[in-house]
Amino acid sequence: MRTPEPIRKFADLFSELPGVGPRQSLRIALYVIHKGRGFIDSVSTALNGLKSVRICRRCFNLYENEGDLCEICSSALRNMDVIAIVEKETDLLSIEKTGRFNGRYLVIGDMRKAGILTSEQKIKLKSLEEEIKSLEGGKAKEIILALNPNPIGDVISSIIAEEIRPFSEKITRLGRGIPSGGEIEFADEETLGESIIKRA
């Protein structure tokens, strides 16, 4: 007897997901089957709910509400001339949780190990620059390079800094309150909040 076809199909697809191996995806398939049709329907619904999540055309963050821009980019209460460049949506969410930042973001996307910008990242930077030109004075007050404090983050930060220097009065990085070699996603709120205040 071989693994039933639907289980194999499911397990193959699921093992594509980040951090899920082939053995685990088989285990998940069996778990789901034993939970029954009702559970399959809930997971299906939750999965399809993700279709309503949109990508902000200004900052490339994910959002759900109506309109062209995310909650942050369309908020009258946030400083549009202070911009934090982050790698991932999860980094943005972590910074938001600290409640210490009232500017907006650019989600630049996963860092390449090679320490170079992808063409997609270059396009995102260009669109930020275009958009800064339309600000009062044609310059941002501050751009915070909120990338991971590790060698790749350092290299990419200096590449970006060079690129955007004409477009911002000040360019900063997060204060090294975060342990070097660590990752933003895993920093506790206090440390991360401190690093926003101590940015330099």
Added chain:
Amino acid sequence: MRTPEPIRKFADLFSELPGVGPRQSLRIALYVIHKGRGFIDSVSTALNGLKSVRICRRCFNLYENEGDLCEICSSALRNMDVIAIVEKETDLLSIEKTGRFNGRYLVIGDMRKAGILTSEQKIKLKSLEEEIKSLEGGKAKEIILALNPNPIGDVISSIIAEEIRPFSEKITRLGRGIPSGGEIEFADEETLGESIIKRA
């Protein structure tokens, strides 16, 4: 800004799956969104495909074909009076892959750490006993207790052995010893000791 509602719902549900933590399920949500609607549809389809998987009413294994029984229980080529009791479907599949077993199975379900049978497991054993009574001679030729060779598996095996003794001519467990391809130097004492006692 908080995590968009559909992402939170998805991540909450996904972190219920075996081996998936809350951070990983958030990462999976973002991955899925970036892969797009087509990917969501494929995962949904694969997920709903699992609805066609059925549980065999005789051995409690999963199967897909039509009919009341799984491929093994409905096969004329397998010995119905030699039964391997396994914990999980994955154990069954592993044994099938060896091609060395031509009997049938009973999937008894996850072992409790407490080393006792759950009421569901007791019902499964009872149904096996009832069904053995209808065999020629009212007894199985052999029941193999193919549970994991660890303390819990040992305890459960002796509980089951006592329960089913009147229903089988022979009750066995899987042979224990050094794994093929393994090295004596790295075998733990318990395994090596066992392999000396069970030498053949």
